[in-house]
Amino acid sequence: EDFARDLQIALAQRQVVAAYQPQVYVADGTVVGVEALARWKHPKRGDIAPDVFVDVAQKTGLLPLLTARILSDVTAEYIPGCTIEVAVNVSATQLEDPSLYDLFDGAFASGRCDPNSLIVEVTESHSIDHPERVAAPLEALAAAGVTISVDDFGTGHSSFARVESLHARELKLDRSLVQADDRAREVAQIITEAHKRGMRVVGEGVENRAQFDRLAGAGCDRAQGFWIAKPQPAKSLLSWYRTRR
Numbered sequence: 572e573d574f575a576r577d578l579q580i581a582l583a584q585r586q587v588v589a590a591y592q593p594q595v596y597v598a599d600g601t602v603v604g605v606e607a608l609a610r611w612k613h614p615k616r617g618d619i620a621p622d623v624f625v626d627v628a629q630k631t632g633l634l635p636l637l638t639a640r641i642l643s644d645v646t647a648e649y650i651p652g653c654t655i656e657v658a659v660n661v662s663a664t665q666l667e668d669p670s671l672y673d674l675f676d677g678a679f680a681s682g683r684c685d686p687n688s689l690i691v692e693v694t695e696s697h698s699i700d701h702p703e704r705v706a707a708p709l710e711a712l713a714a715a716g717v718t719i720s721v722d723d724f725g726t727g728h729s730s731f732a733r734v735e736s737l738h739a740r741e742l743k744l745d746r747s748l749v750q751a752d753d754r755a756r757e758v759a760q761i762i763t764e765a766h767k768r769g770m771r772v773v774g775e776g777v778e779n780r781a782q783f784d785r786l787a788g789a790g791c792d793r794a795q796g797f798w799i800a801k802p803q804p805a806k807s808l809l810s811w812y813r814t815r816r
């Protein structure tokens with residue numbers, strides 16, 4: 572309806588933009604990369620969170636346009652020679668669309684997006700009904716050098732079997748695990764199991780030092796969260812980065 576039409580216009584007019592949240596190595600706190608997160612700067616309603624409009628985009632077939640919009644920002648903000656990793660989100664349902672790969676291939680062809688520095692985070696807002704249909708685009712991305720990451724691990728349907736069927740080399744611990752004071756053992760077990768399988772682990776939603784220290788103690792590779800930095804425009808991220816070093 573109206574909201575869907577607004578979103579379509581917003582995508583075309585670039586009211587939807589990428590914000591970037593840093594990720595750091597847990598071992599030494601240095602910045603390893605950023606996650607690109609969609610933000611809708613609505614002229615009347617103010618900022619609209621992706622939780623709200625990603626659902627609408629999904630129901631109205633606008634997810635490919637959203638991914639194209641975010642990739643367009645990522646390539647526009649690319650700094651030659653900068654080896655920082657960039658993570659972008661795709662919804663699980665998008666994996667069934669064989670043209671997903673073409674969107675990324677277009678970004679690679681621009682020369683402003685290095686597949687070896689790109690992470691594609693698969694968010695399972697809905698379960699994957701046809702594993703055989705999602706395999707092809709993920710395999711193609713992995714073959715191009717992209718790291719597949721499973722988002723929100725530790726909630727819902729996540730399992731190591733599932734992670735392997737998605738060709739993932741990274742998993743992101745859901746913030747409900749990272750923030751729980753009484754789930755440190757569970758977190759440590761997941762990290763050990765991931766490492767055994769050759770995968771790295773990102774802890775997300777780190778909001779204080781205690782949570783960061785717990786991840787460090789459990790051998791977590793990377794961390795992300797408000798305690799490190801909030802999602803922000805590329806420009807302010809650059810000044811944050813300079814003051815940090």
Ligand code: G
Pocket residue numbers: 607608609620621622625634637638641660661662694722802
């Ligand atoms: O930034 P925030 O925490 O509000 O994001 C909420 C959710 O929206 C996250 O689960 C994130 O994965 C999802 N999301 C953010 N940007 C995108 C995007 O560009 N595409 C898709 N499919 N999901 C996104």
Ligand code: G
Pocket residue numbers: 592608660722723746775776777778795796797798802
């Ligand atoms: O996993 P997903 O892509 O859904 O998560 C990204 C979302 O989490 C973003 O919308 C971002 O704004 C939010 N986020 C990032 N860091 C934190 C944090 O430390 N605490 C909370 N509550 N949310 C965070």
Ligand code: NA
Pocket residue numbers: 606660692694722
């Ligand atoms: Na994500």
Ligand code: MN
Pocket residue numbers: 722723743745746775
């Ligand atoms: Mn997540």
